[in-house]
Amino acid sequence: MIPHDMPSGKELVESVREWLERDVLTGTTGRLQFHTRVAINVLAMVERELELGEAQALAHRARLDELGCADEAELARRIRDGELDDDAERVRELVWASVRDKLSVANPKYLEP
Amino acid sequence: MSTELASGLAAVVGAREITDLTRLSGGASRETWRFVADGRPLILQRQRIGDGRDMGIEAGVLRAAGAAGMPVAELVASGTGDDTPVGASYMVMTAVEGETIARKILRDDEYAEARRALPAQLGAALAQLHAIPVDRVPGLVEQDQIAYYRGVLDSLHEPHPTFELVFRWLEQHRPASPRTTIVHGDFRLGNVIVGADGLRAVLDWELAHLGDPMEDLGWLCVKAWRFGNRKPVAGVGDYQELFDAYAAAGGSAVDPDEARWWEVLGTLKWGIMCIIQCNVHMTGFSRSHELAAIGRRVCENEHDLFLALEGRW
Numbered sequence: 083m084i085p086h087d088m089p090s091g092k093e094l095v096e097s098v099r100e101w102l103e104r105d106v107l108t109g110t111t112g113r114l115q116f117h118t119r120v121a122i123n124v125l126a127m128v129e130r131e132l133e134l135g136e137a138q139a140l141a142h143r144a145r146l147d148e149l150g151c152a153d154e155a156e157l158a159r160r161i162r163d164g165e166l167d168d169d170a171e172r173v174r175e176l177v178w179a180s181v182r183d184k185l186s187v188a189n190p191k192y193l194e195p
Numbered sequence: 196m197s198t199e200l201a202s203g204l205a206a207v208v209g210a211r212e213i214t215d216l217t218r219l220s221g222g223a224s225r226e227t228w229r230f231v232a233d234g235r236p237l238i239l240q241r242q243r244i245g246d247g248r249d250m251g252i253e254a255g256v257l258r259a260a261g262a263a264g265m266p267v268a269e270l271v272a273s274g275t276g277d278d279t280p281v282g283a284s285y286m287v288m289t290a291v292e293g294e295t296i297a298r299k300i301l302r303d304d305e306y307a308e309a310r311r312a313l314p315a316q317l318g319a320a321l322a323q324l325h326a327i328p329v330d331r332v333p334g335l336v337e338q339d340q341i342a343y344y345r346g347v348l349d350s351l352h353e354p355h356p357t358f359e360l361v362f363r364w365l366e367q368h369r370p371a372s373p374r375t376t377i378v379h380g381d382f383r384l385g386n387v388i389v390g391a392d393g394l395r396a397v398l399d400w401e402l403a404h405l406g407d408p409m410e411d412l413g414w415l416c417v418k419a420w421r422f423g424n425r426k427p428v429a430g431v432g433d434y435q436e437l438f439d440a441y442a443a444a445g446g447s448a449v450d451p452d453e454a455r456w457w458e459v460l461g462t463l464k465w466g467i468m469c470i471i472q473c474n475v476h477m478t479g480f481s482r483s484h485e486l487a488a489i490g491r492r493v494c495e496n497e498h499d500l501f502l503a504l505e506g507r508w
Contacts, residue, residue: 124484171508173356173360181498185494188491
């Protein structure tokens with residue numbers, strides 16, 4: 083439970099993104115407009131992370147548990163040392179699932195075929 | 196400071212008058228300036244203090260590439276050391292007219308004909324480069340690309356299970372590399388000048404080294420260098436078009452699996468470079484939300500790697 087009043091963090095970020103889209107983007111050109119576009123993309127990414135992040139953290143934890151790894155660093159080390167070679171297909175499947183989760187926040191369009 | 200640079204430039208190119216001296220860009224390792232010497236438009240690349248690379252080697256590659264018939268800017272003058280007339284290692288080249296911005300080359304109507312011509316022109320240019328005898332340019336070193344990028348990733352302390360899976364695949368499927376040639380090292384849109392007629396000059400030779408010539412072909416096909424286009428070769432061509440043009444211009448016959456191996460390594464490299472670019476922001480060297488956002492592009496490369504290796508593991 084959080085003590086904050088409305089709006090939520092996500093809604094606050096959304097309000098800034100909307101302002102950038104409505105007023106700043108149209109009032110700028112060239113490099114400044116490009117950097118405004120980048121800022122809009124960054125804020126949209128943060129909104130998606132605030133929306134999906136909690137469920138993704140749980141799913142990622144469950145995948146690491148399934149492979150018996152405490153964290154990303156241990157998983158990386160065990161792949162490198164060949165310790166997970168016998169289970170290679172499942173490892174790839176689970177790692178790819180986490181990559182898709184990262185993309186669904188960072189750039190969901192990239193997941194479209 | 197500009198006046199001082201102008202008189203230094205007059206000395207190195209032997210001109211009476213330097214005009215229109217304008218700074219075009221400043222990367223971490225070098226600055227690029229445009230100027231006119233007695234009516235002749237030229238480009239200066241000046242190394243920054245602290246960059247340890249020997250620009251003399253790069254000048255040597257550029258000269259050899261031009262002599263081999265590759266489309267490049269002509270080297271007018273060069274020097275190394277901090278006591279040159281322009282105060283650092285430098286190269287002065289002819290200014291080649293045309294476009295370097297990939298998105299314009301790939302989208303603007305003006306370059307429609309160029310887009311048709313580019314796959315064959317890029318393949319032919321690489322064949323010309325790879326035909327240069329390696330002893331023509333002293334100082335180039337051979338670099339094991341897997342070992343090098345393994346070291347770079349480790350130094351970043353950002354573990355990525357996908358990259359570990361791909362490093363293992365690369366090690367297990369490494370091609371025999373029967374040839375060692377001069378390799379450009381960063382051959383792609385963005386590093387070439389294109390006119391309405393197509394390829395005019397190959398730029399940015401600072402990453403040139405000795406290695407397997409297929410490295411250049413694979414790198415040219417990495418998805419990031421398609422800038423959103425569908426076609427695999429620089430966003431403008433199909434694999435076979437590139438391979439055929441390369442062989443027709445005197446390059447070796449290309450084994451598509453070998454080129455693909457280098458494309459996979461290239462995708463991994465670009466993923467690691469995204470981490471490095473993000474670190475430029477994170478370490479405070481240059482604070483920028485644009486650089487920060489590049490950190491979240493690493494997963495695009497991870498996804499591309501899984502797609503490229505589906506059915507190949």
